[in-house]
Amino acid sequence: MSKDTEAIERTKSISEPYKYGFVTDIEVDLAPKGLSEDVVKLISEKKSEPKWMLDWRLKAYKKWLEMTPPEWQKASFKPIDYQDAYYYAAPKSGDKPKSLDEVDPQLLEVYEKLGIPLKEQEVLAGVEGAPKVAVDAVFDSVSVATTYRAKLEEIGVIFCSISEAIQNYPELVRKYLGSVVPYTDNYYATLNSAVFTDGSFVYIPKGVSCPMELSTYFRINQENTGQFERTLIIADEDAKVSYLEGCTAPMRDEHQLHAAVVELITLDDAEIKYSTVQNWYPGDEEGVGGIYNFVTKRGACRGNNSKISWTQVETGSAITWKYPSCILQGDNSVGEFYSVAITNNAQQADTGTKMIHIGKNTSSRIISKGISAGRADQTYRGLVRMQRGANGARNYTQCDSLLIGDNCGAHTIPYIESQNPSAQVEHEATTSKISDDQMFYCRQRGLTEEESVSLIVNGFCREVLQTLPMEFAVEAQKLVGISLEGSVG
Amino acid sequence: MALLEIRNLHAKVNKKPILNGVDLTIDVGEVHAIMGPNGSGKSTLSYILSGREGYEITEGEIIYNGLDILDMAADERARQGIFLAFQYPVEIPGVAGLTFLKTAANAIRVHRGIDELDAMDFLKFVRSKASSLDISDSMLKRAVNEGFSGGEKKRMEILQMAVLEPYLAILDETDSGLDIDALKVVSDGVNNLRNDKRSILLITHYQRLLDYIIPDKVHVLANGRIVQSGDKNLALELEEYGYSKFSEVVE
Numbered sequence: 001m002s003k004d005t006e007a008i009e010r011t012k013s014i015s016e017p018y019k020y021g022f023v024t025d026i027e028v029d030l031a032p033k034g035l036s037e038d039v040v041k042l043i044s045e046k047k048s049e050p051k052w053m054l055d056w057r058l059k060a061y062k063k064w065l066e067m068t069p070p071e072w073q074k075a076s077f078k079p080i081d082y083q084d085a086y087y088y089a090a091p092k093s094g095d096k097p098k099s100l101d102e103v104d105p106q107l108l109e110v111y112e113k114l115g116i117p118l119k120e121q122e123v124l125a126g127v128e129g130a131p132k133v134a135v136d137a138v139f140d141s142v143s144v145a146t147t148y149r150a151k152l153e154e155i156g157v158i159f160c161s162i163s164e165a166i167q168n169y170p171e172l173v174r175k176y177l178g179s180v181v182p183y184t185d186n187y188y189a190t191l192n193s194a195v196f197t198d199g200s201f202v203y204i205p206k207g208v209s210c211p212m213e214l215s216t217y218f219r220i221n222q223e224n225t226g227q228f229e230r231t232l233i234i235a236d237e238d239a240k241v242s243y244l245e246g247c248t249a250p251m252r253d254e255h256q257l258h259a260a261v262v263e264l265i266t267l268d269d270a271e272i273k274y275s276t277v278q279n280w281y282p283g284d285e286e287g288v289g290g291i292y293n294f295v296t297k298r299g300a301c302r303g304n305n306s307k308i309s310w311t312q313v314e315t316g317s318a319i320t321w322k323y324p325s326c327i328l329q330g331d332n333s334v335g336e337f338y339s340v341a342i343t344n345n346a347q348q349a350d351t352g353t354k355m356i357h358i359g360k361n362t363s364s365r366i367i368s369k370g371i372s373a374g375r376a377d378q379t380y381r382g383l384v385r386m387q388r389g390a391n392g393a394r395n396y397t398q399c400d401s402l403l404i405g406d407n408c409g410a411h412t413i414p415y416i417e418s419q420n421p422s423a424q425v426e427h428e429a430t431t432s433k434i435s436d437d438q439m440f441y442c443r444q445r446g447l448t449e450e451e452s453v454s455l456i457v458n459g460f461c462r463e464v465l466q467t468l469p470m471e472f473a474v475e476a477q478k479l480v481g482i483s484l485e486g487s488v489g
Numbered sequence: 490m491a492l493l494e495i496r497n498l499h500a501k502v503n504k505k506p507i508l509n510g511v512d513l514t515i516d517v518g519e520v521h522a523i524m525g526p527n528g529s530g531k532s533t534l535s536y537i538l539s540g541r542e543g544y545e546i547t548e549g550e551i552i553y554n555g556l557d558i559l560d561m562a563a564d565e566r567a568r569q570g571i572f573l574a575f576q577y578p579v580e581i582p583g584v585a586g587l588t589f590l591k592t593a594a595n596a597i598r599v600h601r602g603i604d605e606l607d608a609m610d611f612l613k614f615v616r617s618k619a620s621s622l623d624i625s626d627s628m629l630k631r632a633v634n635e636g637f638s639g640g641e642k643k644r645m646e647i648l649q650m651a652v653l654e655p656y657l658a659i660l661d662e663t664d665s666g667l668d669i670d671a672l673k674v675v676s677d678g679v680n681n682l683r684n685d686k687r688s689i690l691l692i693t694h695y696q697r698l699l700d701y702i703i704p705d706k707v708h709v710l711a712n713g714r715i716v717q718s719g720d721k722n723l724a725l726e727l728e729e730y731g732y733s734k735f736s737e738v739v740e
């Protein structure tokens with residue numbers, strides 16, 4: 001073995017590939033195992049929900065019982081035993097704390113360790129104008145803290161957990177919840193509608209540009225527990241917000257389900273930028289364990305001249321199955337989807353987007369970068385639909401796949417439906433490999449094998465990564481490198 | 490003192506013998522030139538010296554700085570100070586030249602126990618080297634070699650050499666494809682990097698380059714061996730008579 005490969009082996013053995021894999025031993029309040037009408041009622045009761053909310057959940061639960069899991073996605077896994085999981089797990093530290101000082105220090109420590117300090121202070125101490133990020137921290141089934149709330153309230157921005165929103169802003173929640181993703185939408189969304197536990201709620205009032213990044217950090221800790229996130233973001237007329245979510249989970253050799261529903265609504269001239277850095281535990285090299293990330297994310301550009309932009313960096317999860325989509329109702333509205341999906345080892349991903357053009361002169365842009373390594377398999381699946389009234393609508397789609405090694409796969413499945421002859425759809429796709437020439441060029445300049453792969457892949461994804469808010473772009477670049485560790489040589 | 494000693498090096502690619510017993514010694518601070526017909530194995534030798542995989546070394550050894558480097562990976566050799574300016578520089582889409590340079594420079598600095606440079610200091614450092622090579626900021630921001638003209642690529646290679654400060658620089662036909670002005674710029678760049686601690690191996694087809702960068706020794710590589718060595722006058726001879734006289738020597 002050469003000195004160099006020795007060095008790589010050494011670093012590999014000391015650097016834990018998934019550094020968020022720790023478990024926190026904390027006392028929890030668990031619902032009884034399994035799924036039933038009683039469990040749905042119990043969740044609603046735990047959250048002291050009004051009757052309309054419980055009724056909605058129960059309708060969804062009934063509907064779900066009649067549904068069967070979808071089988072069209074290109075991902076294979078054993079059927080999930082829904083009776084063998086917990087649907088509610090909350091740290092026992094009492095009711096949701098009123099202020100940060102009241103949060104269980106053990107929980108604060110968890111977030112510190114994850115690199116998400118739950119503090120209200122300049123992110124870069126002493127730096128004038130340093131960006132502030134408000135964080136909603138969701139731990140298993142409950143939100144444990146939301147920072148900067150008071151400051152945001154001063155300008156009318158509501159940023160809180162969905163559970164609190166149901167209590168405090170019932171009119172807004174009733175008006176918009178399920179208006180983009182109805183409770184009947186699909187198997188996992190319907191399940192989510194019945195048993196969703198927590199997530200974030202954001203409302204930006206007319207004419208306000210939210211002065212700080214909003215973000216939610218999802219952490220799964222408890223074993224055998226599904227996490228059913230529900231997030232709702234509304235940007236009223238001429239409002240703007242940039243929102244980011246991050247996710248991690250402990251390393252376990254069982255699979256855990258994260259079935260989320262996210263709904264975005266923009267009214268006239270409003271804009272939402274929604275970024276995801278998804279780093280759920282991917283399972284081990286053999287495919288044991290890891291999160292099933294089955295997610296429904298959809299935004300409605302209801303108003304004219306409004307815009308919704310999705311950016312996702314998907315590096316984790318055993319299976320990712322999600323299509324953040326835009327319904328472009330308002331005239332001149334704009335939908336964007338920027339995606340980096342990395343699958344290594346035994347990971348599987350079937351991801352893409354749907355752009356539904358309804359209004360006149362609507363436009364959409366899809367940039368998807370898929371990277372596959374190991375035995376991983378990845379599919380880009382995208383739908384662009386130009387409806388009858390979508391005069392002058394335009395779409396541009398670009399799907400690039402990069403393969404590392406000979407045992408992985410990449411597939412591109414674009415669906416294009418056009419009912420309007422004046423609409424234009426453009427689609428480009430490429431598949432490439434990291435060439436030996438590129439590898440040697442980098443290594444000749446002193447970069448190790450892994451550094452070389454990371455650099456080349458980051459270059460490949462650049463167009464997407466640069467759409468992330470600055471503070472997160474750097475993290476995402478590192479993550480790209482880490483998720484491909486051990487993929488060459 | 491010898492920085493590089495190549496002894497009786499035999500190498501094959503895909504079972505085909507390319508190098509058939511190369512012997513070459515370069516002392517610290519010396520500049521050597523290798524000339525030779527197309528396909529004689531010059532680039533192959535440069536790749537083997539810099540550690541590219543895919544070559545079967547059937548005999549011989551390479552001693553660099555007192556170390557047998559044949560088992561050393563390419564990146565380790567680079568960190569030990571071996572630099573190759575490529576005959577055909579490679580494009581890396583999406584990676585800004587400056588980022589690439591910084592990553593490389595810091596990898597090498599860490600290895601040498603020097604502090605890494607932060608973004609601002611690094612930019613200053615690079616600009617100071619780039620201006621004399623006629624390389625603008627906008628070129629540094631573009632993706633590595635992507636869409637660069639042949640001459641621009643060659644100038645970027647020399648910029649990398651200037652930034653990475655190698656002990657042994659192998660320049661594989663860096664003069665090919667350069668216009669007259671660029672040849673001057675590149676030669677000046679190389680001459681500026683010439684010092685008593687740095688050895689340079691120039692691979693070229695043209696005597697003209699050696700008017701600008703005056704070598705201590707000139708070698709002829711033909712059919713995978715050094716068939717003649719001399720001083721800079723050997724290059725003039727070759728210019729006049731070509732390589733025909735060497736074909737018998739090896740056959």
Ligand SMILES: Nc1ncnc2c1ncn2[C@@H]1O[C@H](COP(=O)(O)OP(=O)(O)OP(=O)(O)O)[C@@H](O)[C@H]1O
Nearest residue numbers: 502503505507525526527528529530531532533534
């Ligand atoms: N991967 C390979 N497979 C087969 N033959 C190869 C391979 N690499 C190099 N060769 C052969 O080895 C010989 C030497 O090639 P090399 O590139 O080293 O020549 P050179 O002296 O640099 O030529 P030039 O002056 O044209 O640059 C050529 O005949 C070439 O075709």
Ligand SMILES: [Mg+2]
Nearest residue numbers: 531532533576
């Ligand atoms: Mg050559």
